[in-house]
Amino acid sequence: MFKSIKTGVLALILASSAIYAQAQKKINEGSLTYGVEYKLTDEQKQMMQGMPLPNETKIKFNGNLTKINMEQGPALISIITDNAQKTGIMLVDVPVAQKQYAVKQSKAEIEKALGATKYSDFKPTGEKQTIAGYNSEKYTYKDDKGGTHELWATKDVELPQVGAASYFPDLKAFPVKYSIVQNGVGITATLKALKEEKVGALSIEVPGGYEVTTMEDLMKMGGGE
Numbered sequence: 001m002f003k004s005i006k007t008g009v010l011a012l013i014l015a016s017s018a019i020y021a022q023a024q025k026k027i028n029e030g031s032l033t034y035g036v037e038y039k040l041t042d043e044q045k046q047m048m049q050g051m052p053l054p055n056e057t058k059i060k061f062n063g064n065l066t067k068i069n070m071e072q073g074p075a076l077i078s079i080i081t082d083n084a085q086k087t088g089i090m091l092v093d094v095p096v097a098q099k100q101y102a103v104k105q106s107k108a109e110i111e112k113a114l115g116a117t118k119y120s121d122f123k124p125t126g127e128k129q130t131i132a133g134y135n136s137e138k139y140t141y142k143d144d145k146g147g148t149h150e151l152w153a154t155k156d157v158e159l160p161q162v163g164a165a166s167y168f169p170d171l172k173a174f175p176v177k178y179s180i181v182q183n184g185v186g187i188t189a190t191l192k193a194l195k196e197e198k199v200g201a202l203s204i205e206v207p208g209g210y211e212v213t214t215m216e217d218l219m220k221m222g223g224g225e
Contacts, residue, residue, distance in 0.1 A: 026158045029062045033193040039186030056192070064160050065202040080204050083160075086110045089204045092218065101218060102210040118144040122171050125150075131176040132191040139171065151178035157194065 034057050040048065060067045064084040070077050074096050081088035088105040119141050127138040134154040142148055153173035168175060176191040206212055 025156060027194070027196045028160055029199050030194065030196040031061070031199065032059045032191065033057070033195075034059070034189045035192050037188040037190075039188070041184065044185065057189075060199045060202075061160065062199045062202050065204070067199075067202055080202055081105070081110070082204050087204060089206065090215075091207070091210060100210045102206045102212050103215050103218060104204075104206070104212065119149070119168055120144070120170060122168070132193060134174075134176060134191070134194075136176050137173075139173070141168075141171075149179070152176050153178075 036053075036055055036057050038053055054070065057068065064082060066081050066083060068079045070079075074094055076093040076095070078091040078093075079088065080091070086107045088110060090103040090105060092101040092103070094100070120143075122139050122141045125138045125140060129136055129152070131152055131154070134156045136152045136154045138150055138152055140148065140150050151168075153171060153175045155173050157174050159174060167180065168178075177189070179186065179188040181187070
């Protein structure tokens with residue numbers, strides 16, 4: 001039942017929440033829609049065979065909290081993250097089995113999933129284009145392992161401290177297209193839409209009726225490793 005919820009998939013789930021930064025028109029509550037592309041190894045492709053990865057991710061946010069909804073087989077999954085405290089919760093609802101599970105995510109677990117790579121030396125190149133309706137500029141930057149990278153970012157909007165602030169805290173702009181690698185999984189995210197709208201209160205507390213478990217035990221329920 002939960003075999004598909006493996007480390008690689010969780011990395012993608014958590015990575016999907018890492019699509020934010022800081023800039024100009026302030027939006028405190030709304031949703032972001034990103035197109036997502038993956039660069040998988042042959043081993044990863046084999047592991048994910050029969051389990052197509054989503055090519056689009058929608059993230060709701062209210063202040064520093066974000067929420068992602070997705071489906072994995074018979075399970076409906078919600079990931080709620082407090083990006084300021086770097087803690088969160090994963091809620092798994094299995095209607096056919098009438099089961100509901102909650103997996104708490106500690107700061108150490110989230111930081112491990114987000115990766116330890118540090119980025120710096122962000123420099124605007126002067127190359128510009130419009131992405132999702134926003135004036136965007138290409139930046140180059142470096143990682144702490146000596147690698148060089150590039151991304152596109154805009155200063156048209158400012159969001160709360162969510163997601164990409166963990167990746168690019170020195171960027172001072174909102175990334176609209178960038179690539180990262182988490183747990184060996186390559187991900188490229190491109191902003192498709194940013195909508196200011198009411199999301200309602202988000203919480204990382206365990207809702208009533210949910211059984212608290214661990215990720216390891218959840219995976220064992222479906223024969224996962």
